[in-house]
Amino acid sequence: MADPTPNKNPDFDAVVVGAGFAGMYMLYRLRGLGLSVRVFETGSSVGGTWYWNRYPGARVDTETMFYSYQFSEELQQEWNWTERYPSQGELSAYARHVANRFELWPDMQFETRVDSTVWDEDTGLWHVATSDGATATARYCIMATGCLSAVNYPKFDGLEDFAGETYHTAHWPEDGVDFTGKRVAVIGTGSSGVQSIPVIAEQAAQLHVFQRTANYVIPSHNRLMDPDEVAEIKANYPELRARARKSFSGNYFPVAGPSALAVSEAERNREYEARWAEGGLSFMATYADFQTSAEANETASDFIRNKIRGIVDDPEKAELLAPKQLFLCKRLCVGTDYYETYNRDNVSLIDISETPIERITPEGVCVDGRVHEVDALVLATGFDAVTGALKRIDIRGVDGLALLDKWEDGPRAYLGLGIAGFPNLFTITGPGSPSVLTNMIPSIEQHVDWITACIDHMRGHDKNRIEAEPEAEESWVEHVNEVGDLSLRATCQSWYFGSNIPGKPRVILPYSGGFPVYVRKCDEVAANGYTGFTLN
Numbered sequence: 001m002a003d004p005t006p007n008k009n010p011d012f013d014a015v016v017v018g019a020g021f022a023g024m025y026m027l028y029r030l031r032g033l034g035l036s037v038r039v040f041e042t043g044s045s046v047g048g049t050w051y052w053n054r055y056p057g058a059r060v061d062t063e064t065m066f067y068s069y070q071f072s073e074e075l076q077q078e079w080n081w082t083e084r085y086p087s088q089g090e091l092s093a094y095a096r097h098v099a100n101r102f103e104l105w106p107d108m109q110f111e112t113r114v115d116s117t118v119w120d121e122d123t124g125l126w127h128v129a130t131s132d133g134a135t136a137t138a139r140y141c142i143m144a145t146g147c148l149s150a151v152n153y154p155k156f157d158g159l160e161d162f163a164g165e166t167y168h169t170a171h172w173p174e175d176g177v178d179f180t181g182k183r184v185a186v187i188g189t190g191s192s193g194v195q196s197i198p199v200i201a202e203q204a205a206q207l208h209v210f211q212r213t214a215n216y217v218i219p220s221h222n223r224l225m226d227p228d229e230v231a232e233i234k235a236n237y238p239e240l241r242a243r244a245r246k247s248f249s250g251n252y253f254p255v256a257g258p259s260a261l262a263v264s265e266a267e268r269n270r271e272y273e274a275r276w277a278e279g280g281l282s283f284m285a286t287y288a289d290f291q292t293s294a295e296a297n298e299t300a301s302d303f304i305r306n307k308i309r310g311i312v313d314d315p316e317k318a319e320l321l322a323p324k325q326l327f328l329c330k331r332l333c334v335g336t337d338y339y340e341t342y343n344r345d346n347v348s349l350i351d352i353s354e355t356p357i358e359r360i361t362p363e364g365v366c367v368d369g370r371v372h373e374v375d376a377l378v379l380a381t382g383f384d385a386v387t388g389a390l391k392r393i394d395i396r397g398v399d400g401l402a403l404l405d406k407w408e409d410g411p412r413a414y415l416g417l418g419i420a421g422f423p424n425l426f427t428i429t430g431p432g433s434p435s436v437l438t439n440m441i442p443s444i445e446q447h448v449d450w451i452t453a454c455i456d457h458m459r460g461h462d463k464n465r466i467e468a469e470p471e472a473e474e475s476w477v478e479h480v481n482e483v484g485d486l487s488l489r490a491t492c493q494s495w496y497f498g499s500n501i502p503g504k505p506r507v508i509l510p511y512s513g514g515f516p517v518y519v520r521k522c523d524e525v526a527a528n529g530y531t532g533f534t535l536n
């Protein structure tokens with residue numbers, strides 16, 4: 001797709017792919033440098049993950065006073081979150097407010113998918129081809145495509161013959177779905193299933209939940225924000241944000257102690273009870289050795305399993321819902337009335353751990369020779385995480401190298417920011433960066449700030465081309481894998497390792513050395529003139 005007439009004056013200084021929280025902030029910062037920018041977005045508005053994931057009950061499970069931008073003091077002071085864990089609707093409204101406030105709309109083109117982007121060494125430009133048949137050239141191509149955006153559609157035999165309606169949680173109709181009086185199947189019990197199941201159960205005549213792996217679900221105890229609490233957080237934002245930046249996940253969760261085994265059972269249970277009562281993700285940070293000691297890990301698992309047995313009336317269902325895998329193997333879920341929902345008469349739980357779904361028939365879901373008849377099918381089957389969205393675009397670098405080929409055995413990237421063989425292409429929260437193991441918005445801001453400073457540096461030093469060096473990339477990938485293998489997470493199946501996608505190489509996708517260590521490394525690289533990158 002090389003431009004027949006090499007042109008050193010690109011259509012745009014930068015093309016940004018995606019208008020989620022990463023793409024919007026990238027646009028804002030690059031415009032601040034005086035660059036011309038075009039953002040392409042498949043959806044018809046801003047918000048990325050919060051645009052697409054409109055399933056019933058969708059809400060963030062990070063406290064939203066902190067799951068928000070911090071780059072603008074005015075923005076964080078003027079915006080008022082109404083709930084501890086705001087809904088998809090409120091998060092989308094926030095995204096639109098940001099686009100309005102910073103007048104981002106004119107540089108964003110919606111309902112336009114980027115199909116391919118091809119590097120032309122002669123002109124030093126990216127040639128970006130979009131779904132509307134147009135092409136654009138740009139000096140920089142910045143992938144703000146999201147870590148959890150490429151939908152995982154399971155390949156069940158007969159799925160296309162199903163006579164009812166089929167939905168995927170991550171591709172939900174804009175006008176919503178009314179399940180009143182319907183028989184519904186939900187397949188999948190990760191965060192999306194956990195959030196949607198209680199809401200669908202309230203509407204549907206009958207709900208069948210198909211569970212392959214039981215997950216750990218901490219109650220959210222969602223509530224309206226207390227105005228005094230909001231005022232206090234707003235008054236102390238700088239210190240609170242700084243404290244979060246110093247914490248492993250970029251999210252401040254107080255750690256009760258270095259080891260769950262260093263305290264008595266009574267003390268440990270008091271701490272677990274307090275966190276269960278408080279609700280939310282801070283449970284995962286109770287003790288620092290959950291990822292290093294199976295015995296410590298088991299104390300948390302046991303506590304949660306006992307909670308499930310206490311909530312769910314039917315002992316058989318309770319045992320099915322009690323997770324068997326290590327705590328924090330998979331992403332911890334946060335729910336509202338999740339386990340309580342299984343006490344409803346209209347909810348059944350079908351264990352597919354040993355007997356997988358055989359096929360979908362026109363009438364419903366067939367397991368072990370029995371068809372569970374339904375009117376609607378909800379696929380809560382997740383994503384081809386971290387690399388999926390990048391691999392679904394035909395990205396070609398130096399000498400036509402396809403990213404798909406380069407990543408055949410797993411992603412290789414330097415700091416999750418640059419890729420050897422793909423000059424002037426940056427990935428926001430790419431593989432090998434902390435991304436999904438952290439609070440995403442601070443991680444996005446850190447990457448966008450770094451990329452902005454890098455481009456500014458290049459312009460200040462009369463450089464037009466930047467490329468990760470293969471050796472630097474190799475040694476970073478090795479480090480990411482070494483650190484990844486240190487945690488118990490490495491012993492189980494999860495999307496963190498690509499295990500949810502048939503045929504995907506088993507490689508740790510995010511960097512698990514923690515946000516502060518990672519930020520220090522990125523800062524050092526920049527301070528030393530972008531070590532590990534070649535600038536021309």
Ligand code: N01
Binds near residue numbers: 154169188194
């Ligand atoms: O996806 P998942 P998700 N047959 O991959 C099952 C973020 N998020 O959309 O575990 C039968 O976690 C699969 O089973 P198993 C959050 O980071 C955040 O729920 O592979 N079942 C699993 O139960 C989260 O982790 C928020 O055995 C099949 C489920 O489908 C990430 O997104 C909300 C199957 C998929 O769970 C992904 O969450 C939502 C098959 N062929 C999401 N294929 C909040 O902020 C898959 N499954 C609250």
